[in-house]
Amino acid sequence: MIKLNMKKQILILAIGTALLSACGSSETKKEETTPAEQPTEQPADxxxxxxxxxxxxxxxxxxxxxxxxxxxxxxxxxxxxxxxxxxxxxxxxxxxxxxxxxxxxxxxxxxxxxxxxxxxxxxxxxxxxxxxxxxxxxxxxxxxxxxxxxxxxxxxxxxxxxxxxxxxxxx
Ligand SMILES: [Cu+2]
Known part of the structure; x- marks a missing residue:
């Protein structure tokens, strides 16, 4: 369940990031909160x-x-x-x-x-x-x-x- 939700979120954010990139605006802050960074969650714990x-x-x-x-x-x-x-x-x-x-x-x-x-x-x-x-x-x-x-x-x-x-x- 959680995994599925994560995947959806990642997808949505990925699209969002792509759109932002296309506009040429800064997406730095967006990237920091992206669940796609999940693999680094473990060391942070x-x-x-x-x-x-x-x-x-x-x-x-x-x-x-x-x-x-x-x-x-x-x-x-x-x-x-x-x-x-x-x-x-x-x-x-x-x-x-x-x-x-x-x-x-x-x-x-x-x-x-x-x-x-x-x-x-x-x-x-x-x-x-x-x-x-x-x-x-x-x-x-x-x-x-x-x-x-x-x-x-x-x-x-x-x-x-x-x-x-x-x-x-x-x-
Ligand atoms: Cu020495």
């Missing part, structure tokens, strides 16, 4: 969690434990607050899948200079990461919280994972 984590020249993250509620949508910002050049002290935030072998991943990614220090052959869901950031750089990445559990995160810059690792707890 999710709790959005914003996290911020710093990485510094001492090869440390500002926190080694992050927690997010199950089913949430995460916006994570990594800030490289260091001053040393990216070539010698770059940082990223790499979330590993539970099946991933942390040491194996870190070791393989160390050699993957051309792939921003990520080892695709060892990807294990989920794999989420920022790019390698130089001094003063920040990046925000978005992802859906993986299934409840504990996930390791590391910096894959050569030699960093030992002191730059932590846990993302989803519960």
């Amino acid at each position: 999710k709790v959005v969690v914003e996290l911020s984590i710093d990485a510094n020249d001492d090869m440390k993250y500002s926190t080694n434990v992050l927690e997010v509620p199950a089913g949430s949508h995460v916006k994570l910002t990594l800030n490289n607050i260091g001053k040393l050049p990216k070539e010698s002290m770059g940082h990223n935030w790499t979330l590993l899948g539970q099946a991933a072998d942390l040491v194996a991943y870190a070791t393989a990614s160390m050699k993957a200079v051309d792939n921003d220090y990520q080892a695709p052959e060892l990807y294990s869901d989920p794999i989420v990461y920022t790019k390698m950031l130089g001094p003063g750089e920040s990046q925000t990445i978005e992802f859906d919280a993986p299934t409840p559990g504990t996930y390791k995160y590391i910096c894959t810059f050569p030699g960093h994972y030992a002191s730059m690792q932590g846990e993302l707890i989803v519960k």
Whole structure:
């Protein structure tokens, strides 16, 4: 029933939008309320969690434990607050899948200079990461919280994972 109604509404609005377009008037507002945007409704229903984590020249993250509620949508910002050049002290935030072998991943990614220090052959869901950031750089990445559990995160810059690792707890 609801689906049918939606379809009708979409059709009507689609016609309306087409007419508006033909007139050359602005239909921006109309589009925003179109039920055709229904697919994006689900993420909007999710709790959005914003996290911020710093990485510094001492090869440390500002926190080694992050927690997010199950089913949430995460916006994570990594800030490289260091001053040393990216070539010698770059940082990223790499979330590993539970099946991933942390040491194996870190070791393989160390050699993957051309792939921003990520080892695709060892990807294990989920794999989420920022790019390698130089001094003063920040990046925000978005992802859906993986299934409840504990996930390791590391910096894959050569030699960093030992002191730059932590846990993302989803519960
Ligand atoms: Cu690092």
